[in-house]
Amino acid sequence: MRAAVVTAFGGPEAVEIVDVERPEPGAGQIRIKVAAAALNPVDAGVRSGGFGGAGEQLGLGWDVAGTVDAADPATGWHIGDRVVALHHGPVKPLGAHADYTIVAAASAAPAPTTLDLTHAATIPLNALTAAQALDRLALESGQSLLVTGAAGAVGGYAIQLAAHRGIEVTAYAAETDEALVRSLGATHFVPRGTTPERRWDAVLDAAVIGAETLAWIRDGGAYEGVIPGATPPSERGVRTGTVEIADDGKRLADLVRLTDEGVLTTRVARTYPLTDAAKAHARLAEGGVRGRLVLVP
Numbered sequence: 183m184r185a186a187v188v189t190a191f192g193g194p195e196a197v198e199i200v201d202v203e204r205p206e207p208g209a210g211q212i213r214i215k216v217a218a219a220a221l222n223p224v225d226a227g228v229r230s231g232g233f234g235g236a237g238e239q240l241g242l243g244w245d246v247a248g249t250v251d252a253a254d255p256a257t258g259w260h261i262g263d264r265v266v267a268l269h270h271g272p273v274k275p276l277g278a279h280a281d282y283t284i285v286a287a288a289s290a291a292p293a294p295t296t297l298d299l300t301h302a303a304t305i306p307l308n309a310l311t312a313a314q315a316l317d318r319l320a321l322e323s324g325q326s327l328l329v330t331g332a333a334g335a336v337g338g339y340a341i342q343l344a345a346h347r348g349i350e351v352t353a354y355a356a357e358t359d360e361a362l363v364r365s366l367g368a369t370h371f372v373p374r375g376t377t378p379e380r381r382w383d384a385v386l387d388a389a390v391i392g393a394e395t396l397a398w399i400r401d402g403g404a405y406e407g408v409i410p411g412a413t414p415p416s417e418r419g420v421r422t423g424t425v426e427i428a429d430d431g432k433r434l435a436d437l438v439r440l441t442d443e444g445v446l447t448t449r450v451a452r453t454y455p456l457t458d459a460a461k462a463h464a465r466l467a468e469g470g471v472r473g474r475l476v477l478v479p
């Protein structure tokens with residue numbers, strides 16, 4: 183089978199398509215025939231060496247949608263089941279950007295019934311991250327949240343999930359994205375690059391602005407970042423933390439249900455054949471992509 187990997191760190195051109203033996207699922211695992219696999223910023227980070235693994239073959243891809251084509255019978259998954267899954271971890275020999283991929287059965291959830299698998303592939307990594315970040319912020323209905331990077335994948339899901347919980351959401355994004363982020367459920371908007379004139383109960387910093395945003399949080403509020411190891415120190419009683427996605431198929435199933443109910447909406451900017459993975463990386467590196475780039479084997 184074909185797989186997108188990196189054997190020497192670099193720019194988009196470092197992504198290679200290699201032929202490898204189709205892997206077999208072990209205990210507690212399923213094999214997915216990949217229908218679609220989203221490309222995320224973390225894949226660019228792995229490609230350029232941000233997560234280590236020098237000298238190894240590093241498989242790319244965390245987000246997958248497809249059909250179970252082999253499974254440990256004890257998992258309860260059956261051949262032909264349509265699933266989405268998180269392929270967790272930055273340093274691994276093979277990832278989801280491949281013809282077939284192996285995941286822990288507990289990382290998978292039934293695919294949405296109302297979406298095609300290309301859109302479904304954009305759910306796992308970023309919807310789970312947004313949900314887990316909001317859990318950590320522990321806001322109650324009626325409290326206020328500022329989401330930076332609000333037009334991105336994490337930011338967009340965070341707006342929708344927070345609004346669904348009755349949280350008052352302000353989006354911090356480019357002026358050209360105002361209509362988009364309001365359509366996702368933000369009731370207030372702050373243009374990117376400006377200094378807000380109010381304070382919020384919490385900030386979810388999906389744009390990785392960092393310590394500067396602590397001034398935008400009320401005393402005793404909360405800050406949640408998205409880059410492990412880059413959490414700003416607490417000040418004025420503002421609790422600071424960083425979400426680090428946890429593999430959770432049950433939670434993923436809840437999020438899939440929310441997409442089927444229309445609470446969460448998926449966004450695909452463009453699809454690329456798997457063989458054009460390097461071109462997709464080059465497009466992501468240009469910036470300004472709205473919606474996910476999705477690789478289709």
Ligand SMILES: NC(=O)c1ccc[n+]([C@@H]2O[C@H](COP(=O)([O-])OP(=O)(O)OC[C@H]3O[C@@H](n4cnc5c(N)ncnc54)[C@H](OP(=O)(O)O)[C@@H]3O)[C@@H](O)[C@H]2O)c1
Nearest residue numbers: 223311331333334335336355374389408425426427470471
């Ligand atoms: N910790 C975890 O477990 C975890 C999991 C998933 C993702 N992440 C991280 O979360 C971050 C967001 O991921 P994503 O997939 O949502 O990325 P994305 O889709 O590229 O979204 C990022 C958004 O932020 C915007 N942006 C950049 N600088 C900004 C600023 N100063 N103010 C407002 N908006 C700004 C970008 O606009 P432009 O495109 O115009 O630059 C883009 O719309 C990434 O760093 C990713 O690696 C962490």
